[in-house]
Amino acid sequence: MKLKKLRHGYDIKITGETVRTIQQTDLPQKVALKPVDFEGFKPRLLVELGDVVKVGTPLAYNKNNEDIKLISHVSGQIAGIVRGKRRVIEAIVIETDGKQAREDLKIDTNNLTQDSIIEALLRTGLFLNLVQRPYNKIANPVDIPRDIFISAMDTAPLAAEESFILEDNESSFQKGIDVLSKLTSGKVRLSFKPEETEFSEFKNCELYNFKGPHPAGNVGVHIHHIAPIRNAHDIVWTCSVQAAILIGRLFETGEINHEILIKLAGSAAKKRYYFKTISGAQVSSFMGKIEENSRIISGNVLTGTKIEADGFVGFKDNLITVVPEAKDPVFMAWMNPGISKRSWWKTFVAPIITPKKAFAADTNIGGGNRAFVINDIYEDVIPMSILPGYLIKSILAEDIEEMEALGIYEVAEEDFAICEYICPSKTEFQQIIRLGLNLIEKEG
Amino acid sequence: MKFLYNFIKKFEPLFSKGGKLEKLYPIYEMGEGFLFTLPHHTKTGTHIRDAIDMKRFMITVYIAIFPAFIFGIFNTGYQHFLSLGIAASIWQIILKGIVIVLPIYLIVLAVGAIWEILFAVVRKHEINEGLLVSTFLIPLIVPPTIPYWQLIVATSFGIVIGKEIFGGVGMNIFNPALVARAFLFFAFPRSMSGDSVWTVFGEKAIDAYTAATPLAVVSDTITNSGGVIDALADKGYTLWNMFLGTIPGSIGETSTLMILLGLLVLLITKAGSWRIVLSVFVGGFAMSTLLNYLAPNPSHIFALPAHYHFVMGGFAFGAVFMATDPVSSCSTKNGKYFYGFLIGVLAILVRTLNPAYPEGMMLAILLMNTFAPLIDHFVVQAHKKRRLKYAKQ
Numbered sequence: 066m067k068l069k070k071l072r073h074g075y076d077i078k079i080t081g082e083t084v085r086t087i088q089q090t091d092l093p094q095k096v097a098l099k100p101v102d103f104e105g106f107k108p109r110l111l112v113e114l115g116d117v118v119k120v121g122t123p124l125a126y127n128k129n130n131e132d133i134k135l136i137s138h139v140s141g142q143i144a145g146i147v148r149g150k151r152r153v154i155e156a157i158v159i160e161t162d163g164k165q166a167r168e169d170l171k172i173d174t175n176n177l178t179q180d181s182i183i184e185a186l187l188r189t190g191l192f193l194n195l196v197q198r199p200y201n202k203i204a205n206p207v208d209i210p211r212d213i214f215i216s217a218m219d220t221a222p223l224a225a226e227e228s229f230i231l232e233d234n235e236s237s238f239q240k241g242i243d244v245l246s247k248l249t250s251g252k253v254r255l256s257f258k259p260e261e262t263e264f265s266e267f268k269n270c271e272l273y274n275f276k277g278p279h280p281a282g283n284v285g286v287h288i289h290h291i292a293p294i295r296n297a298h299d300i301v302w303t304c305s306v307q308a309a310i311l312i313g314r315l316f317e318t319g320e321i322n323h324e325i326l327i328k329l330a331g332s333a334a335k336k337r338y339y340f341k342t343i344s345g346a347q348v349s350s351f352m353g354k355i356e357e358n359s360r361i362i363s364g365n366v367l368t369g370t371k372i373e374a375d376g377f378v379g380f381k382d383n384l385i386t387v388v389p390e391a392k393d394p395v396f397m398a399w400m401n402p403g404i405s406k407r408s409w410w411k412t413f414v415a416p417i418i419t420p421k422k423a424f425a426a427d428t429n430i431g432g433g434n435r436a437f438v439i440n441d442i443y444e445d446v447i448p449m450s451i452l453p454g455y456l457i458k459s460i461l462a463e464d465i466e467e468m469e470a471l472g473i474y475e476v477a478e479e480d481f482a483i484c485e486y487i488c489p490s491k492t493e494f495q496q497i498i499r500l501g502l503n504l505i506e507k508e509g
Numbered sequence: 510m511k512f513l514y515n516f517i518k519k520f521e522p523l524f525s526k527g528g529k530l531e532k533l534y535p536i537y538e539m540g541e542g543f544l545f546t547l548p549h550h551t552k553t554g555t556h557i558r559d560a561i562d563m564k565r566f567m568i569t570v571y572i573a574i575f576p577a578f579i580f581g582i583f584n585t586g587y588q589h590f591l592s593l594g595i596a597a598s599i600w601q602i603i604l605k606g607i608v609i610v611l612p613i614y615l616i617v618l619a620v621g622a623i624w625e626i627l628f629a630v631v632r633k634h635e636i637n638e639g640l641l642v643s644t645f646l647i648p649l650i651v652p653p654t655i656p657y658w659q660l661i662v663a664t665s666f667g668i669v670i671g672k673e674i675f676g677g678v679g680m681n682i683f684n685p686a687l688v689a690r691a692f693l694f695f696a697f698p699r700s701m702s703g704d705s706v707w708t709v710f711g712e713k714a715i716d717a718y719t720a721a722t723p724l725a726v727v728s729d730t731i732t733n734s735g736g737v738i739d740a741l742a743d744k745g746y747t748l749w750n751m752f753l754g755t756i757p758g759s760i761g762e763t764s765t766l767m768i769l770l771g772l773l774v775l776l777i778t779k780a781g782s783w784r785i786v787l788s789v790f791v792g793g794f795a796m797s798t799l800l801n802y803l804a805p806n807p808s809h810i811f812a813l814p815a816h817y818h819f820v821m822g823g824f825a826f827g828a829v830f831m832a833t834d835p836v837s838s839c840s841t842k843n844g845k846y847f848y849g850f851l852i853g854v855l856a857i858l859v860r861t862l863n864p865a866y867p868e869g870m871m872l873a874i875l876l877m878n879t880f881a882p883l884i885d886h887f888v889v890q891a892h893k894k895r896r897l898k899y900a901k902q
Contacts (some may be wrong), residue, residue, distance in 0.1 A: 079557070104818020222557075295900040360556060367555045388557065391548035394514050399567065406560040412569045412778045413560060430549045433542070433635045436679025439566070440840035441782075450896060452839060455889055472895040485554050489561045490679070495554045 068259055069290050071277030071448035073109060075409050075483055077222045077367070078423040081332035081388070085229065087339045092163055093350035095144060095455040096343060097377035098135050101370075103193050105129060106201035108154045116143045119332060120321050121168030121189070124157050132206055136190030137416060138323040138344060140166040156377060172319045179209075179247055189321050194308035194381060198285070198294055200506050201477035210302040212292060213249045215242075217257035217264050217306050218275065220282030221365035221482075222426075224385040225328035230263045234310045235263075241313030242270050245304060251490050256287040274398050280311035285480040289330040289449045294475045297509055307383055327351070327378060331366075331387035332425050333359035343417030346378050348385060356385050360428055362386045368495070381480050385473065391429030409446070409487040435490040451476065457494060465508055473505050517541055528769040535629035539636040563678075566780060567638040572783070573774035574645050574830060576767040578614075582606035583758040588708045588757050594715035600692045607818055609709055609759055613649045616657055620648075620664040628673045639678035639836075644669065646686035646830060649761025650823065650871075651693065652706040659700055683878045684837045687871050694871070707757035719744040721820045722758050723751055724860065724868065727810050736807040740815070751820040762826040765819065772829045781833040784845040789828035792853025800861055810861045818857060827856070827870035837878045841888040847885055852877045 083463075100108035107128040112118060119140045119387040127133040137159060144160035172185045183206050186192035195213075204210070217227045222430035231238055246269050247252045255268035265272055273291060275281050284303045288294060305313075307325055312324050323344040329337050329352060336353035348361060355361070364380040366386050370379060378385060382436060395401070406413040409422040415422070443453035451472045459467035478495035485494040517540070517574075524530050524537035541547070542564070545639040551558060560605055567597025582722060586606030590597040597605075629636045667689025672681045694701045704721045714720065725745045727737050741747070754764025762768075775781030797815040804811035819825055832838060832852050839848040852873045866872060 077557070114538045124877055293900050341810070360550075366557045371556070386556075391550055392592065394547050396513075396545055396546040397543075407559045410561045410566075410779060412560065412565055412780065417777070424555040428556055429546075429558070430551045431546065431552045431558050431560055432564060435563045435635075435637065436677070438563060438639070438679045439835045441842050441845070442779075444842065450892075451898065452889065452892060470896070471889075473897060482555050486557070487561070489559075489563050489566050491558065491562065493554050 066265065066272050067273055068274040068276065071281045071286070071290075073222075073445055073448040074278035074281055075446045076220070076278040077366075077407070077426075077486065078421065079332070079388075079407075079426040079485075080335065080423045081223060081386070081425075082423075083128050083223070083328050083330045083335065083337040083339065085226075087229075087326065087341055088351070089478075090340050090342045090351045092139070092161055093342065093346040094156055094313065094490075095160055095347040096139050096141075096345045097147075097158045097347070098137070098190075098345050098380065099156045099377065100135065100154050101149075102126060102380045103203050104196075105408070106133070106135075106193070107201075108135065110146065110154065110157075110232070112142055112143050112157070114146060116205075117141075118143060118159060119166045119168045121170050125154070126438075127203075128312050130205065132187050133192060134187065134190060134195070135205065136188070136321070138321050140164055158377070159254050167320065170319070170321070170487045172315065174316045174319045177244065177247055177301075181246055182247055182316075185315065189244070189315055191308070191312050191315060191321075192313070195302045195304055198288065198303065198477065199297055199299075200472035200502050202502075204302050205300075206425075208300050210249045210251075212251040212492075213245050213302045213304060214254065214284050214288055214307060215255045215270075215304050215309055216282055216284040216287055217255055217261070218282040219365075220277075220279035221260075221367055223281070223328075223330035223384065223386055224365055225259070225326065225339070228263050229251075230306055230310070230383060231263055232327050233265075234313075236309045237313035237317060238306065239267055239269075239313065240317050241304075241309030241311070242267055244312055244316050245309065246270065247289070249302070251262070254291055256284075256291075262284070279442060279479060280446075280483055281448060283480055285339060285477050287449055287474065289475060297469075297474055297505075299474070305381060305383075308381065316501075326383060327386070328384045329353075330361075331362075332356075333389045334370070334387035342378075344378070344380055348372065348376055348378060349374060352387075354386065356389055357452050358392065359387050359389045366426065367486065368479045375488075389427045391427045392467070410489070430491060432491055434492070436489055439489060442487065443484040446487060447480065449475070449480070453481060456501075457492070457497050460504065463504060465505060468501055468505055470509065471504065474500055477502075514545055517544065518587075532630055535634070535636050536626055538814070539626075539629075542635075552575050561627050566640045567641050569773070569778045571645055571647045573771035573778075574642070574649070574761070576770045577761040577764060577826070578645065579650060580754055580764045580767040581649055582610045584754055584756075584763055585609050585709060585760060587595075588850045589655075589711060592708050592718045592720070593711040594717070594782065605709075609653050610648065613651065613653070613655065613660060613760070614645075616660055616680050616847050617647045617664050620643045620661050622667045624665060624673065626679065632677075637678040637691035639672075640668075640722050643672070645687045646761075646896075647689050650686060650759050650826070652701065652758075653760050654706045655693070655700055656697075659697050660695060663696070664688045665839045666692040679836055679837055682759045682882075683875055684831050684834045687831055687855045687875050690871055691875060692720075692858075695872075707759070709858070719746070720757060723756060727813055727821075728860075737810065737812045738814075740808060741817075748820065751817075759823065765825045769827050772891075775829065775833065781829070782835070782838070782845055784836055784842060785849040786828050786860060788846045788849025789832055789853040790819065793824060793828075793857050794853070795850075796854040797858040797861075800857065813861075819861070822860070823870040824856060824870050828853070828873055831870075831874050832877075839881045839882065839888075841885050843891075844881070844884040844888045848877055848881055851880075 108125040123134045125135045141161040145158035147156040149155040256273040257264040259274040322374040333356040340351040440454040456471045481494040583631035586602035593790040671685035671688030800811040856869040
């Protein structure tokens with residue numbers, strides 16, 4: 066098996082690691098599906114407040130592609146439609162009745178042709194788990210991707226262990242891989258850490274090993290090293306381990322079953338365990354006590370979304386991170402030798418004398434926004450043949466040809482999260498990459 | 510510290526929107542930011558950030574320059590008493606040095622701050638910390654006898670034309686401190702060249718004192734007999750005292766030792782690019798060694814060995830503190846090698862071929878500042894070609 070060692074990157078070690086035990090939870094009282102979790106999904110509601118729904122009831126469809134729908138995976142009543150700025154639908158909240166009454170989906174688990182699989186995935190809402198590159202948005206069901214990539218290694222801070230997610234779900238995962246392999250003209254390509262040998266047993270896919278600091282686990286990095294995206298029409302799909310398990314389960318049982326594993330981490334959370342719960346669960350159903358004045362993030366600290374204490378886990382997330390909000394002003398921080406400060410930069414004492422020690426992170430931005438001053442550091446944390454500084458500048462200049470030549474088709478926002486982390490000018494890399502992807506999709 | 514913080518916060522409404530001094534908000538922000546790093550929360554993108562910011566980065570560079578500054582104070586006093594032939598105590602030397610150097614620094618700092626504040630207020634952005642480094646560098650590259658009014662004009666020119674009109678920190682093509690020095694050199698040449706400007710003389714100068722800088726000594730090939738190194742030794746300049754820096758020259762440029770200490774700080778903290786510094790020395794070495802072969806006789810300036818070049822004049826200072834300015838140098842890693850190499854080559858070339866410009870480093874860096882974007886352009890082109898080839902596989 067091919068092992069690729071990646072040098073560039075940076076592992077951010079923060080405190081708040083979780084105990085490696087699973088706690089069962091009851092079905093949460095409230096569950097929500099958030100259209101904002103899916104890039105490119107412009108929701109049009111099919112239900113109203115108070116409607117009764119069952120497992121399998123369509124809740125909303127995508128204005129851009131009406132076949133793609135948000136499907137309920139619980140039964141109950143619509144308890145709320147949360148709207149954000151400019152009346153964008155942020156969440157469809159369902160109050161569960163515990164009965165899990167089901168619609169008759171009529172999924173034929175023996176029919177494994179490409180068309181019937183796509184139909185089944187669309188009918189159950191599982192299709193929304195498939196993300197396409199270029200553009201890093203929901204896949205298009207009419208496309209036949211060149212390959213499907215699964216990353217079974219998450220190197221983000223405090224990320225859930227994929228082998229733990231896999232435990233007891235091996236047959237579903239294999240089924241998921243079998244199903245996915247029918248959807249592509251190429252292969253399913255599974256990447257994992259060399260020490261996690263559980264993943265080397267799977268068939269019907271190509272296996273790869275990667276080793277290195279974050280973002281070595283990012284699927285975009287794997288695509289770049291295995292079979293890079295060459296142009297706007299070279300389409301690949303990506304799928305998470307958890308999603309592949311759910312897809313596999315669908316074709317094993319013919320029913321929607323969204324039981325997933327969620328890791329609760331972060332120094333501001335007290336009860337740090339793995340929880341067996343359901344997609345879109347309300348965090349308060351398992352979170353327990355957290356510190357006052359802290360930020361709850363669905364996902365990891367680099368790419369996750371901020372949610373409120375009564376908020377809901379993102380559809381594709383396996384992690385909730387709770388970190389303290391920055392509180393006190395620090396007196397003359399710039400002169401502080403920095404014995405407990407964490408930094409990729411060695412201008413603080415701590416990274417020089419205790420480089421591997423975990424630190425307590427908080428949400429302090431640490432300084433004002435400035436123009437680009439130091440330009441060549443970003444390549445040191447991206448294990449891909451991309452010049453991040455130049456790519457960002459080409460996006461800001463809206464230079465389409467330059468963006469294409471520098472690799473805009475290959476990238477996603479999450480690949481630049483580390484650049485954003487280390488940037489002393491506090492440049493908003495992820496936001497700019499998203500702008501660039503939207504721009505090139507429209508005009509490329 | 511809470512008390513101090515609350516006290517300062519009381520002034521914030523005065524400077525915020527609707528307050529009487531709302532236009533001067535950048536000044537309030539600068540003062541507050543100087544004392545406190547505020548707990549601003551991340552709003553978009555990653556939720557946690559590296560503890561670094563531009564303030565921290567600039568302070569690190571400032572600390573790296575500090576040894577050269579301190580030694581400069583000492584050396585200015587030392588050269589003064591040496592020229593008088595008086596054996597002064599260490600305290601007299603330091604006091605004299607402070608009396609000469611501190612006003613120069615304060616004037617440069619004040620002028621730079623006034624311009625930076627003015628532009629920040631007019632453009633409505635925060636005051637940038639790059640000011641601290643530029644204003645720390647300018648005093649170190651002028652002779653200690655520089656008239657104050659010339660200093661004010663040159664600093665203004667350097668900050669405004671060298672930086673602000675391009676858009677401020679991060680946007681400038683040229684190194685602002687070098688722009689200030691170039692301005693002084695071309696506008697007021699008599700204050701910047703000759704033998705009498707590099708030392709602050711007293712009522713009289715003893716004969717034994719050499720006022721000419723080492724570079725001036727080796728450029729003067731007509732009167733030299735014997736090897737060029739002997740010519741230096743005759744005037745009291747050995748490799749050691751030139752390395753240590755107890756020689757006349759610009760305030761901060763003389764001590765290669767102090768500059769190397771600064772280099773160590775820059776390298777450990779990653780604030781300075783080792784690629785650039787290494788390439789400058791390699792380029793300088795290559796050019797001076799080539800010239801050694803072409804020297805018509807051993808007393809010609811061509812015959813000066815590379816390591817002598819490194820300890821003389823502004824070569825080391827320029828290589829470590831000027832060429833490494835991240836904004837005006839190349840942005841690409843491979844570009845930095847070319848950029849540094851050509852600076853080293855050009856600096857030696859200008860020094861040895863043109864008797865009117867004994868100091869070639871300043872001009873070499875400014876010229877390469879102009880070409881840095883072009884070098885980067887070719888590096889990026891090569892990168893794009895490589896990407897295309899890789900994708901085809």
